[in-house]
Amino acid sequence: MSTLASNLSLKAFRAAFLDFTDDPFYVAESESVRYLADGLLIVENGIIRDFGTYDKLKAQYSDLPTTTYRDRLIIPGLIDIHIHLPQMEMIGAYGEQLLEWLEKYTFPTERKFGDKDYADKVTKLFFDELLRNGTTTALILATVHPDSVESCFEEAIRRNLRIIAGKVMMDRNAPDFLRDTAQTSYQDTKNLIEKWHGKGRLAYAVTPRFAITSTPEQLAIAGELLQEYPDVYLHTHLSENVKEVELATQLYPACTDYLNIYEQYGLVGQRSIFAHGIQLTDSEFERLSRAGSAIAFCPTSNLFLGSGLFNVDKAKSAETPIKVGLATDVGAGTSFSMLQTASSAYQVAQLRGQRLSAFKALFLATLGAAKSLSLEDKIGSFNIGNEADFVVLDPRATPLMAFRNSIAIPSTLEELSEQLFAMIILGDDRTVSATYVMGDLAYGRSGE
Amino acid sequence: MSTLASNLSLKAFRAAFLDFTDDPFYVAESESVRYLADGLLIVENGIIRDFGTYDKLKAQYSDLPTTTYRDRLIIPGLIDIHIHLPQMEMIGAYGEQLLEWLEKYTFPTERKFGDKDYADKVTKLFFDELLRNGTTTALILATVHPDSVESCFEEAIRRNLRIIAGKVMMDRNAPDFLRDTAQTSYQDTKNLIEKWHGKGRLAYAVTPRFAITSTPEQLAIAGELLQEYPDVYLHTHLSENVKEVELATQLYPACTDYLNIYEQYGLVGQRSIFAHGIQLTDSEFERLSRAGSAIAFCPTSNLFLGSGLFNVDKAKSAETPIKVGLATDVGAGTSFSMLQTASSAYQVAQLRGQRLSAFKALFLATLGAAKSLSLEDKIGSFNIGNEADFVVLDPRATPLMAFRNSIAIPSTLEELSEQLFAMIILGDDRTVSATYVMGDLAYGRSGE
Numbered sequence: 001m002s003t004l005a006s007n008l009s010l011k012a013f014r015a016a017f018l019d020f021t022d023d024p025f026y027v028a029e030s031e032s033v034r035y036l037a038d039g040l041l042i043v044e045n046g047i048i049r050d051f052g053t054y055d056k057l058k059a060q061y062s063d064l065p066t067t068t069y070r071d072r073l074i075i076p077g078l079i080d081i082h083i084h085l086p087q088m089e090m091i092g093a094y095g096e097q098l099l100e101w102l103e104k105y106t107f108p109t110e111r112k113f114g115d116k117d118y119a120d121k122v123t124k125l126f127f128d129e130l131l132r133n134g135t136t137t138a139l140i141l142a143t144v145h146p147d148s149v150e151s152c153f154e155e156a157i158r159r160n161l162r163i164i165a166g167k168v169m170m171d172r173n174a175p176d177f178l179r180d181t182a183q184t185s186y187q188d189t190k191n192l193i194e195k196w197h198g199k200g201r202l203a204y205a206v207t208p209r210f211a212i213t214s215t216p217e218q219l220a221i222a223g224e225l226l227q228e229y230p231d232v233y234l235h236t237h238l239s240e241n242v243k244e245v246e247l248a249t250q251l252y253p254a255c256t257d258y259l260n261i262y263e264q265y266g267l268v269g270q271r272s273i274f275a276h277g278i279q280l281t282d283s284e285f286e287r288l289s290r291a292g293s294a295i296a297f298c299p300t301s302n303l304f305l306g307s308g309l310f311n312v313d314k315a316k317s318a319e320t321p322i323k324v325g326l327a328t329d330v331g332a333g334t335s336f337s338m339l340q341t342a343s344s345a346y347q348v349a350q351l352r353g354q355r356l357s358a359f360k361a362l363f364l365a366t367l368g369a370a371k372s373l374s375l376e377d378k379i380g381s382f383n384i385g386n387e388a389d390f391v392v393l394d395p396r397a398t399p400l401m402a403f404r405n406s407i408a409i410p411s412t413l414e415e416l417s418e419q420l421f422a423m424i425i426l427g428d429d430r431t432v433s434a435t436y437v438m439g440d441l442a443y444g445r446s447g448e
Numbered sequence: 449m450s451t452l453a454s455n456l457s458l459k460a461f462r463a464a465f466l467d468f469t470d471d472p473f474y475v476a477e478s479e480s481v482r483y484l485a486d487g488l489l490i491v492e493n494g495i496i497r498d499f500g501t502y503d504k505l506k507a508q509y510s511d512l513p514t515t516t517y518r519d520r521l522i523i524p525g526l527i528d529i530h531i532h533l534p535q536m537e538m539i540g541a542y543g544e545q546l547l548e549w550l551e552k553y554t555f556p557t558e559r560k561f562g563d564k565d566y567a568d569k570v571t572k573l574f575f576d577e578l579l580r581n582g583t584t585t586a587l588i589l590a591t592v593h594p595d596s597v598e599s600c601f602e603e604a605i606r607r608n609l610r611i612i613a614g615k616v617m618m619d620r621n622a623p624d625f626l627r628d629t630a631q632t633s634y635q636d637t638k639n640l641i642e643k644w645h646g647k648g649r650l651a652y653a654v655t656p657r658f659a660i661t662s663t664p665e666q667l668a669i670a671g672e673l674l675q676e677y678p679d680v681y682l683h684t685h686l687s688e689n690v691k692e693v694e695l696a697t698q699l700y701p702a703c704t705d706y707l708n709i710y711e712q713y714g715l716v717g718q719r720s721i722f723a724h725g726i727q728l729t730d731s732e733f734e735r736l737s738r739a740g741s742a743i744a745f746c747p748t749s750n751l752f753l754g755s756g757l758f759n760v761d762k763a764k765s766a767e768t769p770i771k772v773g774l775a776t777d778v779g780a781g782t783s784f785s786m787l788q789t790a791s792s793a794y795q796v797a798q799l800r801g802q803r804l805s806a807f808k809a810l811f812l813a814t815l816g817a818a819k820s821l822s823l824e825d826k827i828g829s830f831n832i833g834n835e836a837d838f839v840v841l842d843p844r845a846t847p848l849m850a851f852r853n854s855i856a857i858p859s860t861l862e863e864l865s866e867q868l869f870a871m872i873i874l875g876d877d878r879t880v881s882a883t884y885v886m887g888d889l890a891y892g893r894s895g896e
Binding site for chain 2: 088089091092093094095097125128129132303304305306309334335336343346347349350351352353355357358398399400403404417418421422424425426428429
C-alpha cells in the first residue's frame with residue numbers, strides 16, 4: 001500500500017456522489033441514478049481509476065491523503081452543448097425576438113472579435129465564468145473570424161478543458177464586416193481543423209450559423225468538410241422561431257422543410273448538434289431520431305427571446321428518441337448556470353403540461369449531454385476510465401437554501417430528488433463550491 | 449445651519465437615485481422616470497424631508513454628515529403585493545399544478561403554523577429574506593391560524609415595516625386541520641383587525657383563500673367585515689388556472705363568471721387585491737377596471753406552476769386600465785427577489801409577444817405596487833413627505849454583472865434603461881447592497 005501513498009499522481013476525494021448509469025427518460029430513475037451518500041473517487045493522472053462507497057474502498061486506499069467535502073454533493077462536470085462565446089458581453093440585451101435581436105445586438109458585438117486582443121480578454125472572462133458555474137465542457141460558437149477560434153482553443157488548452165468549438169460560417173444576410181465567402185470559410189475551417197482538432201482535449205465543429213446566413217454553396221462546402229474530416233462535429237441552429245423557419249424555407253424553395261435543407265447538404269448525422277428545434281414537425285423529429293443527431297435544449301433562451309417552448313417529452317419519446325442535451329445559449333440565454341438553465345427547463349416543460357424531474361434535468365446536463373456529443377466514454381459520469389471533471393455542490397449555499405435543505409446529505413433517492421430539485425430552483429453560481437478539471441482544482445469559492 | 453448638524457434625527461444620503469413620478473404604461477418613459485445621477489436624499493425621523501440633485505441641495509445641507517454610496521443606485525423599497533409567509537419552507541416543491549400542489553405540499557406545510565413557536569421561527573427568517581432582497585413592504589397571507597398573523601405582525605412591528613397581512617379564511621375543500629367556519633373566521637378576523645389594523649405601519653387584509661375553499665356563508669362574512677371596516681383590504685386569488693376557474697364557477701352556479709362570485713359578496717372594490725388573473729375574460733378585465741381593484745402579477749409562479757401567462761398589456765391598456773403590482777407568490781413563486789421576479793415578468797411578456805421594459809417592470813415593483821395598495825402617498829417613490837424606505841443596488845455585484853455593466857452610473861436615461869434591464873436579468877439578492885427602513889439600515893451585505 002505504501003506504493004499508493006508515494007504515488008503523487010493519485011488523488012482521493014470523499015463526499016456524496018451522484019451520477020447516471022442509464023437514461024432516466026427510458027428506464028426508472030431508481031435504475032438510472034447512481035447515488036453514494038458516502039463515496040470515494042480515486043483519480044490517477046486526471047483519469048478516474050476507482051469509484052465506490054467509502055466503506056468498500058477505504059481499506060484499499062487507506063494510506064492515500066484524501067480530500068473530504070463534508071455536506072457536499074459531487075456531480076460530474078456540467079456540459080453546455082450550445083453557447084456563443086462572443087455574446088457574453090451582451091447577455092440580457094433588451095427587447096427583441098430572434099431576427100431583430102441578431103441585427104441589433106449580436107452582429108455589432110461579434111464584430112469586436114476582429115481584434116484578437118479583445119477576443120483574448122473576453123475569452124478569459126468567459127472561461128472563468130464557465131468554471132464558476134461548474135461547466136467543464138462546452139460546445140462553443142466563436143465568430144466568423146478565425147482568430148476568435150484561436151483565442152478560444154488557446155485558453156481552453158491552457159485550462160486543460162474538453163472543449164468543442166468552431167468558426168462561424170456566414171456568407172449572406174449579415175453585415176459586410178461579418179461575412180466570409182464559401183471559399184474562405186472552407187480554407188479557414190480546414191486550417192483550424194488541421195491545427196486544433198484532436199489536440200489535447202479539443203475538437204472542432206464545422207459551424208454554419210444557420211441556413212439563413214449561408215448560401216447553398218457554403219452549406220455544400222460544410223458538407224464537404226464533414227466528408228474530409230469524418231470525426232469533426234457539425235454545429236448549427238434549427239427551427240427556433242416561426243419567422244426564421246419561414247425565411248429559411250423561402251431561401252431554399254426546393255427543400256421540403258427546414259431540416260431538409262441541412263439534409264440536402266449532408267449535414268445531418270451522428271455528430272450533428274442542432275440548437276433549439278422548437279418548431280420541428282413530427283417528420284423532422286422522426287428524421288433526427290433516425291439520423292442519430294442531437295438537439296441542444298436552450299430553455300432560458302426560449303423564454304428570453306419568446307421563441308416558444310421546446311417539446312422535450314416528444315424529443316425523448318420512446319418512439320422517436322433523440323439525443324438531447326441542455327444548453328445555456330448565452331447571450332440569448334440569460335445565465336451561465338446549468339442549474340438555472342435546468343430551472344427554466346422545468347418551467348418550459350410545465351407550460352407544456354410536462355414534468356421534468358430533477359434527475360432528468362441533471363441527466364440532460366451531464367450524461368445526456370455527453371451522449372449528445374458522443375463523449376460518454378470520456379465525460380459525463382464517474383465511470384472508471386473517464387476523465388475526472390467534476391463539481392462540488394453546496395446544497396445549503398444561501399440562507400434560503402439552508403432553510404429549505406435542512407439535511408445536507410439525504411439518505412434516500414426520494415429525498416435526494418426533492419433536494420436536488422430545490423437546488424435547481426434556488427441555485428446559482430454560489431451553489432458551486434469547487435470545480436475540478438482532470439482531478440485538479442480549477443475553481444474554488446472563497447472560504448471553501 | 450448648525451441647527452441641522454445638531455439635529456440627530458436628520459440624515460443625508462448621496463448616490464444615484466431612480467424612481468417614478470408617473471405611470472410609464474400611460475406616459476412616455478422620459479416623462480415618468482426621475483433619475484438623478486448624483487442626488488441627495490434628506491430624511492427626518494424616517495420621513496423624506498428633501499430630495500434633489502446634489503448640486504442643488506449641497507449648500508443647504510452642507511454641514512450634515514452624509515452617507516455616500518459611490519457607484520450605487522438607490523431605488524424606493526421594493527413592494528411585493530402577494531406572498532405566502534408559511535410557504536417559505538416549501539419554495540421549489542416539485543412537479544404539480546395548482547390544485548394538486550395545494551393538496552400535496554401547501555396544506556401540510558401550513559398545518560405546522562398551528563404551533564406559534566414554529567411560526568415565530570419561520571416568520572423571523574421570512575423577514576430576513578425580504579430585507580436581503582430589498583423588499584420593504586409586502587401583502588402577506590398567513591395561515592388559517594390567528595396566531596400566524598400575530599407572529600407576522602409582531603415581527604413586522606419590531607422591524608418597523610409597512611406590512612399588510614391577514615388570516616386565511618377557509619371553511620371547505622381543505623383538510624379538517626386547516627378549516628375554520630364562517631363564524632369563527634368572522635370573530636378571529638374581527639379580533640385581529642381590532643388589535644392590529646392601523647397600529648404602527650401595519651394594516652389588515654380580509655383574506656378568504658379563494659372561492660373554492662370558502663362557502664357562500666364565509667364570503668358573505670368577508671363582505672360584512674369590509675362593510676364594518678371600510679379601510680381594511682381584501683386579498684384573495686382569482687383565475688389562476690383553468691381547472692380552478694371551472695371548479696369555482698361550478699361551486700357558485702348562480703354566478704356568471706369567477707369574478708362575479710366575489711362581486712356577489714361585495715368583495716370587489718378599490719382596496720381589493722386579486723392574485724393572478726391569468727384566465728380573465730374581457731368582461732372581467734372591464735369590471736376590475738371600473739371597480740378600481742388591483743391585480744398581483746406573479747410571473748415566477750405563472751412559469752413554475754405552468755398556470756399560464758398573465759396578459760400585462762391588457763391589464764395596463766388605456767381602455768381598461770387596472771392597477772397592477774408585481775409579486776413573488778412565494779412558495780409557488782420561486783424567488784424572494786423582485787429583480788428575478790421582474791426578469792420572469794419579461795419572459796411572460798415575451799411569450800405573449802409583448803415588451804416589458806426595465807422601467808415598466810421596476811414601476812410595477814415600486815410606485816405601481818404602491819398604487820395597487822392605495823399607499824402612493826406613503827411609499828413607492830422619493831416624494832417629499834413619504835416614508836424613507838429604500839434599497840441600495842450594486843449594478844456590478846457579480847463578475848458577470850461587472851463585465852456587463854462596465855460603467856456603474858450611466859448618464860443618460862437610455863443607458864440607464866439598458867443597465868437596469870441587465871440588473872433585472874442577471875440580478876439576485878447579491879445586487880442588494882443595503883436596505884433601509886424609515887431611514888434606518890435594516891440590512892447590509894457583508895463588506896458594504
